Amino acid sequence: MTDTPQRPTETPTRPRITWDEIARSSALLTFLAILAALVISAILIVAADPQVRGSVSYFFERPGDTLGAAWSAVSGAYTSLFRGAIFDYEASGARTIRPITETMVAATPLLFAALGLGIGFRAGLFNIGAQGQVLMGGAMAAWIGFALELPIVLHVIVALLGAAVVGGLWAAIAGVLKARTGANEVIVTIMLNWIATWLITWLLTTSILARAPNRPISPEVDPSARLPLMLGSQFRLHWGFVLALLAAVGVWWLMERSTIGFKFRAVGANMDAARTAGINVNLVFVMVMVTAGLLAGLGGAAQILGADHTLRASSAGSIGFDAITVALLGRNRPAGIVGASVLFGALRAGSPLMQTASQTPIDIVLVIQAVIVLFIAAPPLVRTMFHLPGRPGSRRAVEVAS
Amino acid sequence: MTAPMMAGTPGPVEPGATLRADVLGTVSWRTPITLAVISIAALFAFVLFTPSTALAQFAFTEPDASWQWPVWHAPARLVLILCAVGTFALTAAAFIAAAARKPRRWYLVVFGALVLVMFLVWVMSASTGTLRLPFLLGLTMTWAVPLVFGAFAGVLCERAGVINIAIEGQLLGGAFLCAIAASITGSPYIGLVAAPIAGALVGLILAVFSITYKVDQIIVGVVVNVLVLGLTNYLFSTVLSENPQEFNSPPPLPTWRIPVLADIPVLGDALFNQTVIVYAMYVAVFVLQYMLFRSRWGLRLRSVGEHPKAADTVGIKVNRTRYRAVVLGSAVAGFGGASFLAAGLAFTKEVSVGRGYIALAAMILGRWSPRGALAAAVLFGFTDALNRVLRNIGSPVDYELMSMLPYLATIFAVAGLVGRVRPPAADGKPYP
Known part of the structure; x- marks a missing residue:
């Protein structure tokens, strides 16, 4: 730590180089960003804690009271978050590992949707529309799940395929409009999100999706259409998580090994050069959006067929928006996205216990997520904060071609 | 409508069209x-x-x-x-x-x-039932005001070349701080002072990350929205809920009735028996329209958004201009956020319920001009008000379907089906 970049004349010794490599690596940056987010959230937790605020008035007489209250507030919140998300050491038997399976359940739709968004970001397309695509895909999956009578294995496959198709078509609207009219995909996808929300809300008032009149919730999907459980009925973990991991492998192959993926990346790196090289850029726009929508639709299906089993207007929750942050945190690469989605899944899974056990509202998770991504997106800021050496000719962490 | 007319540059000549008199433009059907x-x-x-x-x-x-x-x-x-x-x-x-x-x-x-x-x-x-037009128009103003200020914020930021997706967060932040400040002091006008400060702070985050650190502006905007949502939700659930009397009971803003004008049939009450926020909106549209398109300040601001390199060459500090535009615009949005609470309502979670995104749409539909943004925002406000009124009267069109209209209109607009919309040339591009 004593070595600073102000002394470049010094001959680098072996440990120095190692430290430099670590300091410049994105893994360390990610770690520091998460750390910074946890610290900032801890400050918020302390500031909002009634006991801390009660004892701060006599801070100079007995600082121990304030510090003790602050410590118990923060440690209480974070340990219950850990207990809710990873390992519940206060429970007994199989329930101790239930939190980690809940994390995986929460991570599944995020992973699907974020994989799609990552493809878009790498191809230079800002697809903000995962929310709508997740919802449309989930609605289709739910409808196939409760309205159609199909044999046991076929039913779930048809439901997944239907969700993928609908999600892909919904996203294709933005792709086609961009290709044909140049309409900005950011605006179109934001608008499509709202249209999807209202469309599903409306369908849930009609006999198409509603369970009964004036009950805006769909019937339960048939057991034959549900994603089978992995660890028995004690846990909600379903095979959708494995499917999502397979999808991550598939996306890796698509982007790194296939011709189509090469075209996607070429368009993202330099659209004009790609066009000059003979790549049909407009077709790529549509294909990228369809692929992203397809994956987001699968994410919606995983949520409905795996976890919720019924559809509401709020089924998509904030999956679509969280997926944007997941994709950015994972730097748009499949491996990174897997890690990021598990992290955010853990935050989602752990926050209810944190709320009940330590009275820290669930919303602190949004702050943690947002701060992580802000820091991840601005590596120079994190380097300045932690006095890390710079990275010569550093690449932008968020590689989205403009 | 076929010519991509920008407000402030009236006239039939298309920017891209040839100026030779003997060559006719194409007929657009x-x-x-x-x-x-x-x-x-x-x-x-x-x-x-x-x-x-x-x-x-x-x-x-x-x-x-x-x-x-x-x-x-x-x-x-x-x-x-x-x-x-x-x-x-x-x-x-x-x-x-x-x-x-x-x-x-x-x-x-x-x-x-x-x-x-x-x-x-x-x-x-x-x-x-009977459709009460004065009531409908009054409701229109209620719904339109935050949209108008949000859209003005968008115009200011994007004319300077910074995409402001964070309007939603700025509205929400403004409403939040307005509620706290007005509750603690007991004066709604103090709330009106606090709201733009909150908006400006949110804007400052956007500016620091997108201008200084050159993070993509859309990403920052989306993330800032999440951040403000999380912060306000969190503080609402803790501080504000523990002591709502002290922190979350903003007094209503008094309405000022303008004597003669408020007696105009149908329109008068909606337009001229309003809170100071609405009158500020009337002033803002004229001031912004004039300042953006007729003043040196506006020319510099727009030049930074259209061609930053040229602006830099003639000595305009690009990033400083952008910083000021973003902070000012965000403050405008924050001020608009105060209008959610103008009737003396308490702050609630997500009080802005996506209005910031509709404000963004209004700005696009209004072609990045204050005048157009005002018109589009009022139109969206009217759709909203009509929708709510019709839900009570009973309407053959479902509420949910009517609610889609602003979003559909925006998609049609950006897809060029109702005339071309052209953003500032350097919109969303960091400099240098």
């Missing part, structure tokens, strides 16, 4: 064809299946007003047929105007108004 399609659709949807005996009831005065106009029992079929004739006449005129290469914008305005009247008469003919 898009506008008249669109009008023809809408005319025919309206004829089928509204006129043909309306029974000849149906009546639509409209009230032009509030029941408690000092003088009353009688409720108008409009003969629905007759009014609809007259309007339909009007739409077809305008369509024909639009074809002639297009052939003469003289697109006329006011045709579209009148056409839109006619279709709106047709829709209202059609809806009300199916209902036994």
Whole structure:
């Protein structure tokens, strides 16, 4: 730590180089960003804690009271978050590992949707529309799940395929409009999100999706259409998580090994050069959006067929928006996205216990997520904060071609 | 409408068109064809299946007003047929105007108004209720005000080349701090001072990350929205909920009645019996329109958004100008956020419920000009108000479907189906 970049004349010794490599690596940056987010959230937790605020008035007489209250507030919140998300050491038997399976359940739709968004970001397309695509895909999956009578294995496959198709078509609207009219995909996808929300809300008032009149919730999907459980009925973990991991492998192959993926990346790196090289850029726009929508639709299906089993207007929750942050945190690469989605899944899974056990509202998770991504997106800021050496000719962490 | 006219640069000459007098521009049939399609659709949807005996009831005065106009029992079929004739006449005129290469914008305005009247008469003919127009317009203002300020914020930021997706967060932040400041001090006007400060702080985050650290502006905007949402939700659930009396009971803003103007029939009450926020909005639209397009400050701001390198070359500090524009614009949005609480409502979670995104849409539909943004925002506000009023009266169109209209209109607008919209050239591009 004593070595600073102000002394470049010094001959680098072996440990120095190692430290430099670590300091410049994105893994360390990610770690520091998460750390910074946890610290900032801890400050918020302390500031909002009634006991801390009660004892701060006599801070100079007995600082121990304030510090003790602050410590118990923060440690209480974070340990219950850990207990809710990873390992519940206060429970007994199989329930101790239930939190980690809940994390995986929460991570599944995020992973699907974020994989799609990552493809878009790498191809230079800002697809903000995962929310709508997740919802449309989930609605289709739910409808196939409760309205159609199909044999046991076929039913779930048809439901997944239907969700993928609908999600892909919904996203294709933005792709086609961009290709044909140049309409900005950011605006179109934001608008499509709202249209999807209202469309599903409306369908849930009609006999198409509603369970009964004036009950805006769909019937339960048939057991034959549900994603089978992995660890028995004690846990909600379903095979959708494995499917999502397979999808991550598939996306890796698509982007790194296939011709189509090469075209996607070429368009993202330099659209004009790609066009000059003979790549049909407009077709790529549509294909990228369809692929992203397809994956987001699968994410919606995983949520409905795996976890919720019924559809509401709020089924998509904030999956679509969280997926944007997941994709950015994972730097748009499949491996990174897997890690990021598990992290955010853990935050989602752990926050209810944190709320009940330590009275820290669930919303602190949004702050943690947002701060992580802000820091991840601005590596120079994190380097300045932690006095890390710079990275010569550093690449932008968020590689989205403009 | 066929020419990509930017507000502030009036005139029939297209920016990209050749200026030689002997070369004629291309004839664009898009506008008249669109009008023809809408005319025919309206004829089928509204006129043909309306029974000849149906009546639509409209009230032009509030029941408690000092003088009353009688409720108008409009003969629905007759009014609809007259309007339909009007739409077809305008369509024909639009074809002639297009052939003469003289697109006329006011045709579209009148056409839109006619279709709106047709829709209202059609809806009300199916209902036994009475549509109280002053109430509807008052509600329109309530819904439009945050949209207008949000859209102004978008105009200021994007004209300087910074995309502001964070309008939602700025509105929310403004409303939040307004609630706290007004509650603690007991003065709603202190709340009005605090709201723009919160907006500016949110804008500062956007500026630091997108201008200094050159993180993609859209990403920062989305993330800032999440951050503000999380912060306000968190503080609402903790500090504000523990002690709502002290922190979350903002007093209502008093309404100021402007003597003569407020007595104008139908419109007067909605426009001139309002809180100071609405009057600030009237001032803001004139000031912004003038300052952006007629002042040195506005020229510099726009140059930074259109061609930052050229601006830099003549000595304009690009990033400093952008910083100021973003912070100022965000403060405007924050001020608009105060309007959520103007009636003395307490702050609630997600009080802005996506209005920031509609404000963004209004800015695009208004072609990045304050005047246009105002018009689009009022239109969206009207859709919202009408939607709510009709839900109570009972309407043949479902509430949920009507709610999609602003978003659909925006998609049509950006896809160029109702004229081209062109953002500032350097919008979203960091500099250097």
